[in-house]
Amino acid sequence: MKNSRIPTFTLSIDWEDFGQLLCRDHCSLVTRPLKTIDRQTNIILDTLSQTNQKATFFILGMLAQYRPDLVKKIASQGHEIAMHGQHHINMRSLNKADAYRDLSDSYKLITDIIGAPVYGYRAPYFSIDESNLYVLEILSELGLIYDSSIFPIKLKRYGIANFDTNDQLYHLPNGRSLVELPLTVIDWNRKKIPVAGGGYMRLFPKFYLDRVFRELNDRQQNVMLYLHPYEFDTRHINCRENYPAGTSYSKTKTFLTNMRWNLFRSSIRPKINALLQSYNFITCLKKAEHVKTRTHSPTVLGCPQ
Ligand SMILES: [Zn+2]
Numbered sequence: 001m002k003n004s005r006i007p008t009f010t011l012s013i014d015w016e017d018f019g020q021l022l023c024r025d026h027c028s029l030v031t032r033p034l035k036t037i038d039r040q041t042n043i044i045l046d047t048l049s050q051t052n053q054k055a056t057f058f059i060l061g062m063l064a065q066y067r068p069d070l071v072k073k074i075a076s077q078g079h080e081i082a083m084h085g086q087h088h089i090n091m092r093s094l095n096k097a098d099a100y101r102d103l104s105d106s107y108k109l110i111t112d113i114i115g116a117p118v119y120g121y122r123a124p125y126f127s128i129d130e131s132n133l134y135v136l137e138i139l140s141e142l143g144l145i146y147d148s149s150i151f152p153i154k155l156k157r158y159g160i161a162n163f164d165t166n167d168q169l170y171h172l173p174n175g176r177s178l179v180e181l182p183l184t185v186i187d188w189n190r191k192k193i194p195v196a197g198g199g200y201m202r203l204f205p206k207f208y209l210d211r212v213f214r215e216l217n218d219r220q221q222n223v224m225l226y227l228h229p230y231e232f233d234t235r236h237i238n239c240r241e242n243y244p245a246g247t248s249y250s251k252t253k254t255f256l257t258n259m260r261w262n263l264f265r266s267s268i269r270p271k272i273n274a275l276l277q278s279y280n281f282i283t284c285l286k287k288a289e290h291v292k293t294r295t296h297s298p299t300v301l302g303c304p305q
Contacts (some may be wrong), residue, residue, distance in 0.1 A: 238258060
């Protein structure tokens with residue numbers, strides 16, 4: 001039984017394989033995932049089991065097609081299975097028909113693996129903004145209840161300026177509705193910045209994360225923690241080892257990629273463990289269902305074509 005006085009936040013894992021993403025980006029190849037995905041997934045599941053927490057796993061299709069056994073293992077431990085698309089493509093680079101294909105392919109693959117529907121989606125690279133809000137309509141047509149892809153600030157690569165930071169049920173132009181669970185941002189020197197995942201979690205010390213998470217909770221703002229399997233693995237990553245045999249590569253580029261993937265990465269796991277022990281966490285689906293039941297009239301969302 002969880003303590004109801006402790007703040008409750010939302011916990012999500014973007015389940016993807018570092019080696020597959022690297023080969024796709026640098027060699028335009030979809031390769032088998034690395035064996036490290038077993039170790040990383042087991043570390044996540046053990047950590048969640050030891051802290052009695054449940055998470056949403058946004059499953060990447062091109063990893064699931066090689067490792068359906070791991071998807072079933074995650075589902076069997078009571079965690080929510082949701083979608084992270086099929087090929088980890090920036091959704092803004094696809095037209096509407098190709099976006100539909102990517103989403104419907106991954107929906108079919110993942111629901112076939114677990115033998116049950118899925119209800120949520122997170123776009124690769126948080127790539128839903130003003131230019132492709134029709135992705136939300138596609139999700140609603142596939143029967144999904146929520147999306148968690150929008151950063152409510154405009155950054156170089158993603159986000160929508162002044163998007164509502166609250167979890168909301170939106171009425172869409174196709175007549176359906178969808179809950180949006182935006183990513184968490186905080187006020188920093190009169191600017192808004194992300195805080196609850198990625199490089200930001202690496203940089204901020206635990207005491208600071210505690211302080212801002214509690215402040216957000218006091219203002220009735222949710223914290224959406226987003227994590228990746230490789231962040232639970234403290235071993236050094238050398239991306240060169242992940243290229244297929246015979247691949248040519250630039251030494252400088254490889255050095256910079258290694259630096260980006262390894263810098264402060266080992267600091268994340270102790271912080272995650274401490275956060276999991278300090279707060280209650282629920283899945284995105286539970287959060288979305290709560291938003292749906294408390295909403296009497298959905299907010300109307302514009303949908304430029
Ligand atoms: Zn991703």
